[in-house]
Amino acid sequence: MRKALVIVSTLSLVAFALQFVFAAVGAFTKPAGDGAFALHRVTGSAVIPALTLLTILLAVLAKAPGRLVGMAALPLALVVGQALLAMLANAATDAAGASTPFGLIIAGLHAVNGIVAVHVVLGVVRAARELARPAPAAAAPVTVREAEPA
Numbered sequence: 513m514r515k516a517l518v519i520v521s522t523l524s525l526v527a528f529a530l531q532f533v534f535a536a537v538g539a540f541t542k543p544a545g546d547g548a549f550a551l552h553r554v555t556g557s558a559v560i561p562a563l564t565l566l567t568i569l570l571a572v573l574a575k576a577p578g579r580l581v582g583m584a585a586l587p588l589a590l591v592v593g594q595a596l597l598a599m600l601a602n603a604a605t606d607a608a609g610a611s612t613p614f615g616l617i618i619a620g621l622h623a624v625n626g627i628v629a630v631h632v633v634l635g636v637v638r639a640a641r642e643l644a645r646p647a648p649a650a651a652a653p654v655t656v657r658e659a660e661p662a
Contacts, residue, residue, distance in 0.1 A: 515644055521640045524560065532626070564591065576640075
């Protein structure tokens with residue numbers, strides 16, 4: 513289970529990193545239509561939550577410490593926050609549908625929240641790797657022999 517936890521948490525980290533690539537694809541697609549952010553949306557709403565749930569399950573099954581289980585669950589809350597920030601940023605437009613300064617600030621917070629999520633997942637990967645390392649073999653106790661009388 514512990515090796516599976518390392519693998520799935522690493523896949524989660526890769527998915528989070530790809531989110532930034534997919535966001536850039538959406539931002540730089542010309543002309544920017546509704547589908548420009550499709551990869552970003554699908555990864556953020558399906559792939560990352562699925563990997564996060566699997567990471568939580570594997571952490572519990574691997575009998576990981578509570579701190580690691582909690583860290584594994586935190587990205588799910590951050591993803592929910594991401595969705596809320598994106599909806600709020602998209603809703604904060606003027607009468608003509610153009611971005612407002614408030615909407616742009618919220619969009620910036622969406623990016624910052626993504627960076628925080630990557631750092632949390634990186635911490636999960638590191639903790640999972642540490643948990644998966646074999647325990648060092650216990651050294652045999654050293655005994656001191658008393659000198660025998662000559």
